[in-house]
Amino acid sequence: MQQPFPQPLMSQCKTLHFARNEWLIKEGEPPPYLYFLVEGKAKIYVTHSNGKVSLLDFVAPHTYIGEMELLNDTYYSKGVQAITVTTCLALPLATCKEELLADAKFLRALATFLSTKATLMSKKYSQSLAYPVENRLADFILQSADQHIYQERHVTVCDYLGVSYRHLLYVLAQFCERGYLVKKGKSYEIFDEQALYNLASEVR
């Protein structure tokens, strides 16, 4: 992808930086900008009426953020929190909205982005219906591990998988018992990648 926004609007585009754990968008507060993440990582959260919190997705560079507010006037904004130091391009919605919505090249990129997002969410949705935590956790471990080391915070993973802290520990303990993982202090080393892969690949 080249430029995320139409050339004529780039002059209005700011570069914003966010600290680790800072909120790019607070839940329920429509943001004043359309963001395009260029560096860093962030998390999208939503809070439910029963108090549970869901971590909807992790987002990486080359991602639009706040694009829902561009298209839907009445949209309940999700919370977006920086995981690392993060850099975004930011375009003020108030002055740019009309022009964005008339630019075919931008709209095509946006539609492609949204179709990927819709597809991803459908996939996660149907997988959450069809597979137990064991499979989805195996998948997540493989995806988030670095150099065969898995070290996500349990509390984060609970929100991501929609599972209780207690149960997450049970399943991790099982993986250790079966020799898939070996616990090393706060992190886990992957010892039987194939086994995890078999579990995860149920989740295509």
Place this chain on the structure above:
Amino acid sequence: MQQPFPQPLMSQCKTLHFARNEWLIKEGEPPPYLYFLVEGKAKIYVTHSNGKVSLLDFVAPHTYIGEMELLNDTYYSKGVQAITVTTCLALPLATCKEELLADAKFLRALATFLSTKATLMSKKYSQSLAYPVENRLADFILQSADQHIYQERHVTVCDYLGVSYRHLLYVLAQFCERGYLVKKGKSYEIFDEQALYNLASEVR
């Protein structure tokens, strides 16, 4: 919404009819058309590697179908099945793709449609993580009931809620015991809408 496709392409647009239970799109087979549902209802299905089937969504008139294939070259097509007799406008992708992807008005409508779809899927996803079947079933009963009569087929609902047939019956039986529903032959009459609403409104 006025016209779903750009005026210059309308001459290539066919009107197709599907019988009840006929497949508009077979799972895994990219469709040759971009559809726009004008009359009838349909269901979107996906099959998992463990054999389970998920009913992703019900679709109603004014819905694009096959739009993912327009934007993503490598897309695993979901199965789409007519629930009732269904009428669609159908535009051949092969000849119209480029022109569609250059039309700002169409792209804007498509992007809006996709943002709604992504939002809906995120919502269903996070709710599936945060709420048990009881809440999601109450919500579904209220949404699908007509004149206080609920009469969806259990097998369909199992796929929709990602729950076993056995468990679905348990929860329905509970609703009857508590006086929320009264079973009348194959259907259920809603007797305590407020109670169901309370359960469902957890699911905002």
Place this chain on the structure above:
DNA sequence: CAATGAATAGGAGATATCTCATATAGTTAA
């Protein structure tokens, strides 16, 4: 440094949900 709150860790018991088996009724096609 102490103090407070968050995160990790695991026990015990309750629920939610699943699998398997079996029986009956409804639907479809030869």
Place this chain on the structure above:
DNA sequence: TTAACTATATGAGATATCTCCTATTCATTG
């Protein structure tokens, strides 16, 4: 109309997952 599915119904027993509780470690901040 039978034969062969498909859907409904329900019991019994297994698992997956949750809630509540308690203890310890870790991180932040006055």
